[in-house]
Amino acid sequence: MAGVKFSRQRQAIMDYLCSTKEHPTAETVYTNVRLHYPNVSLGTVYRNLNLLAEEGEILRLTCGDGSDRFDGNPKPHYHFLCNGCQRVLDLAMEPLNHIDILAAAGFDGIIEGHTVLFHGKCPDCKK
Amino acid sequence: MAGVKFSRQRQAIMDYLCSTKEHPTAETVYTNVRLHYPNVSLGTVYRNLNLLAEEGEILRLTCGDGSDRFDGNPKPHYHFLCNGCQRVLDLAMEPLNHIDILAAAGFDGIIEGHTVLFHGKCPDCKK
């Protein structure tokens, strides 16, 4: 990656993202990285989250509720947003490749991919 | 609808949304409604877009690129975001009910629905 050099702040951001199964917002990443690097700035967190997402090392999730969230697991997978507690959970399911075919039928452009967000009640909130 | 009374501004917003196949942002709605009601305020546009979306008379689309967009057609349908020109187009395809079943398998919560956004090159940008 030309022109990108190591930084301990970026490393700490990656470490935190990989250590959690929550899907934290930039603000939450900031709060947690601060535990180890009290001087880190929110601007640096945003700059690095953008960089890591562009490099494909993390995923950015736009759930439509305020802030974007980030996922340290860059492997494409699907997410679930609980409309009770607003938590985002990972779903274990195979890639839905066939829906791109369905979308392409009768469409005169090129379907390159899709994003899906499921919603409902999480195991805790369904009770 | 208890407590909601008619307003010509809201009517103008509905009229505009139903007159276009673009999927305008609040700002674009504002600009266009202003052609007929030069005094309308952006706050009023946002308040009414929120009201109409809650009532299910329009759809709100969160595409992850800056502003939300709105669709005067409230019937559930799928959308396509062109990564060339950023336009949002309607797709003619059947509801993907089965993917909720797939998501529910092995998930201990309740899947109530999904949002899908396809992306790629629109008919114009694929050339």
Place this chain on the structure above:
DNA sequence: TTTGATGCAAATGTTTTGCATGCAA
């Protein structure tokens, strides 16, 4: 007349950015 809707402006929340300084290579 009553109550919701509006226009205006200020406030909010999220994310980006300019700039002087710090640190990796």
Place this chain on the structure above:
DNA sequence: TTGCATGCAAAACATTTGCATCAAA
């Protein structure tokens, strides 16, 4: 030493909200 990364603060956006006034019913 060179140039990307940082911290800080200000700016940029998108959206919401308080309040006095307006208009629908």
